Amino acid sequence: MSETPQDRAQKVREMFSQIAPRYDLLNRILSAGVDRRWRAAAVAAALERRPHRILDLATGTGDLALLLKQQAPQAEVVGADFAPPMLERARSKAQKAGLSIPFMEADALALPFPEASFEAITIAFGFRNFADYSGALRELYRVLVEGGRLVILEFPPPPRSSLGLLYRFYFTQVLPLIGGLISGKPSAYRYLPDSVERFPEPEVLDTMMRSAGFRTRHTLLTGGIVALHLGDKPTAEERLSVLRTGESA
Template identity: 70%
Template sequence: MFSEIAPRYDLLNRLLSFGADQRWRARAVALALEGRPRRVLDLATGTGDLALLLKAKAPEAEVVGADFAPPMLEIARRKAQQRGLGVRFLEADALALPFPEGHFDAVTIAFGFRNFADYPRALAELHRVLAPGGRLVLLEFPPPPKGVFGLVYRVYFQRVLPFVGGLISGSFGAYRYLPESVEAFPSPEALKALMEKAGFAVRYELLTFGVAAIHLGVKP
C-alpha cells in the first residue's frame, strides 16, 4: 500500500495537513537533537523528509533512514542527492532492526509507529538499539480529540481526506486506512504507558489542538 502511494506521498502530506506536517516535523527534530546525538535513526522514514531535516539541522551527525517500502526509499535517496545531504537509506523491519545494541543516540518516527504490527515488540527493539540516555521521539496522530473541534476534525478526517487522498494518489484504500488506523491507535496516555512499560521515561505534548502528538522517551 505504501509503495503504491509513494509518488504522491509528499504532495498529499502537505495538502491534507494544510502544511502543518512540516511544523510538526520541525518540533520532532528539535526534540531529537537537544542532546546533540552522534548517530540518529529515522525509522519508517518513508520519502525521507524527517531524516533529511535531521541531517540539515545536524550536519555533523550520522543519520540513517530505514523503511520497508523500497519505492519510498528510492524517492528519499533522490531527494538526499538533490539536496547534497549524506543520509544512508536502507530497507529494514522495525520489529527486527539490523543494528547492534546501543548503536543510536536518538531514534525518530513520524507517522509510522501506528503501522507496526506489534507495538510492545517494536518498543523493545527501539529500546535495544538506543544507547543509555538516548531519545526516542514518536510523532503520531492520536485518535481525534473530543469536543466541537474534534467533531469537525473527525468529519474531515473520515470523509474529506479519504476522498481527496484517493483521488490524487489513485489509491482510495490507502486513504481509508489512514483514519481507520488513527481511530484504532492508543490514546496519548495509553501510548505513554506502553513506552514506560518498555523502559522509557516519557513525556508528551499535543500539537494543533490534539490533531498530532509527540512522545519523548528517554532510555535511562
C-alpha cells in the same frame, strides 16, 4: 482465517509502496502544510542532547531524515523503512539536496543494528503502522544507547472537542476522497483514518513506553490532532537511583 500481524504488515507495506509517487504532494495538501511544523518540533526534541548518530525509522520519503541532517550536519543520520519505493524517493531527495544519508530497508520488529547503535531515534507518523507496538518499543530500546532518546510523532484518536469533531469529519470523509482522487488508491486513504481511530490514546502509549523501560512524556500539538512522545532510555546510574529510592521509601 484471521489476519496475522505478518499479513497486516505485508498489506501496509504494499499500500505505502503504491502511493509513494504522490506521497509528498498529498502530505502537503491534506495537512495544509502544518506537517512541516510538526516535524520541526520532533527534530528539535531529537536534537536537544546533540546526538551523534540518529535513526529515522519509518522514514518514508525521507522528509524528517533530511531535516535532521540539515539541522545537525555533523551527525550521522540513517533512514530506514519497509517500503522500497519510498526509500527510492528518499535517496533521490537526499541526492538533490546534497545530503549524505544512507537509506535502508528494515523491519521495526527486527532492526538490523546491534545494541546501543543510536543516540536518538525518530518516527514520524509511522509507529501506528507497526504490527506489534510493544515488540517495536522493545526493539527500539535495544538499539538506543543509555541516555538516548526516542521521539514518536503520531496521530492519536481525534480529541473529544469541537475541533476534534471537525477534524474527524475531515479525516473520515474529505481526506479519503481527495487522497483517492490524487493517488488513484482510495483504499490507502481509507486506511489512514481507520488506523488513527485504532491507535492508543497518548496516555496509553506512554504506559506502553514505560513498560518497555523508557522515561516518558508527551505534548499535544494543534489542539490534540498530533501527539509528540518523548522516551528517554535511563542510564545505569539513573536506574540505580530509582532502585535506591524505592528501597528507602
